[in-house]
Amino acid sequence: MPMSRKIIHIDMDAFYASVEQRDFPELRGKPVAVGRPGPRMVVSTASYEARRYGVRSALPSLVAQRLCPDLIFQPPRFDVYKAVSMQIRDIFRAYTDLVEPLSLDEAYLDVTQDLKNVRSATLIAREIKARIKAETGLTASAGVSYNKFLAKIASDYRKPDGLFVIEPAAALDFIAALPIEKFYGVGQSTARKMHANGIATGADLRARSEMELVHLFGKAGHYYYGIARGVDEREVTPKRERKSYSVENTYVRDIVTNFERITELYRLEQRLFGLLERDGVSARTLTLKVRYNDFTEQSKSRTFAPVPRGFEAWHHCTADLRKDFPWQEKGIRLMGLGVHGLVRPDEAALPGTGAPSARSVLPSSAAPAELTLF
Ligand code: TTP
Ligand code: MG
Numbered sequence: 001m002p003m004s005r006k007i008i009h010i011d012m013d014a015f016y017a018s019v020e021q022r023d024f025p026e027l028r029g030k031p032v033a034v035g036r037p038g039p040r041m042v043v044s045t046a047s048y049e050a051r052r053y054g055v056r057s058a059l060p061s062l063v064a065q066r067l068c069p070d071l072i073f074q075p076p077r078f079d080v081y082k083a084v085s086m087q088i089r090d091i092f093r094a095y096t097d098l099v100e101p102l103s104l105d106e107a108y109l110d111v112t113q114d115l116k117n118v119r120s121a122t123l124i125a126r127e128i129k130a131r132i133k134a135e136t137g138l139t140a141s142a143g144v145s146y147n148k149f150l151a152k153i154a155s156d157y158r159k160p161d162g163l164f165v166i167e168p169a170a171a172l173d174f175i176a177a178l179p180i181e182k183f184y185g186v187g188q189s190t191a192r193k194m195h196a197n198g199i200a201t202g203a204d205l206r207a208r209s210e211m212e213l214v215h216l217f218g219k220a221g222h223y224y225y226g227i228a229r230g231v232d233e234r235e236v237t238p239k240r241e242r243k244s245y246s247v248e249n250t251y252v253r254d255i256v257t258n259f260e261r262i263t264e265l266y267r268l269e270q271r272l273f274g275l276l277e278r279d280g281v282s283a284r285t286l287t288l289k290v291r292y293n294d295f296t297e298q299s300k301s302r303t304f305a306p307v308p309r310g311f312e313a314w315h316h317c318t319a320d321l322r323k324d325f326p327w328q329e330k331g332i333r334l335m336g337l338g339v340h341g342l343v344r345p346d347e348a349a350l351p352g353t354g355a356p357s358a359r360s361v362l363p364s365s366a367a368p369a370e371l372t373l374f
Contacts, residue, residue: 010141053068081105193217
């Protein structure tokens, strides 16, 4: 069984409706449908209060009104949903490069190696949920497992505001008990066909041979055969070009000597510049962030020209930047190193941005969004 990956699936709860209830307090606690009333209209989504009446996505508005006479129709505000979507994606990208958005309100994250060195996918999911709540006022549900299929099912399992983990050892039993309607990728017509063939649960599905499933369902049969056994090798494929790279580390024990500071910084350099190398990109601006044991924070950036290339060049830049930090008589709790102003290979011929410049010490709250990670 593949056990090597850590995948999180995050999905916002009653997304459009929750945004409306957030922005219009008079809608809170009420049955709300996002969409327009009247013939030929459909409901985009419904608040949990409205779902109790059977109102849900894609239901004709007339039917929804009949089911719930007190239903409040709220016209959609896509620009606001889009803005929230960008906010949550920024939160995801603080933890990993591998973010695959599926729609405005959901995404897969591969956190096998996370940028903050948290290491635990469950802890990351918890942190992400808390940050979404703090920064947007909305709740999300998270599923954690070792592949996309299980992570997606897990995020749905404890909605709303849920966090559900399917550990590798528990996966097979979990799948066996699952009604096939719950399997992602099994639509209504496939579900009917499965029932007609005596397949009602994951256990029933697992009892069938791959040949039989391919015979019944064509190419999808291979996928069904795999997921019945907890096997889903699909990768998390990021969709957007990134604007910055950053790594950081929180230390269990404060760093107190200059030697440790340099060694730990060197470790961060290896991680960060390794990522740049992997992706074949360079950058103009380097930022170093330090958090001390009294929770004060210092962050400094320098822009270099020409654009540094290769580990050696970056190492010299980091050493230069380090000189901007006067040695403090307090222990260091966290260090972060990052770059922005990315230069991709096809821009290599472009000149840099002029002479090196140092920016003054920034409180982290004043740093641009892509630097707040440090
Ligand atoms: P979903 O995540 O499917 O639904 P949801 O977030 O509203 O509710 P849940 O708590 O069950 O996740 O879809 C996200 C948004 O996409 C939803 O708020 C509105 C929009 N949407 C439509 O406009 N039409 C549709 O048919 C569906 C399914 C969603
Ligand atoms: Mg949702």
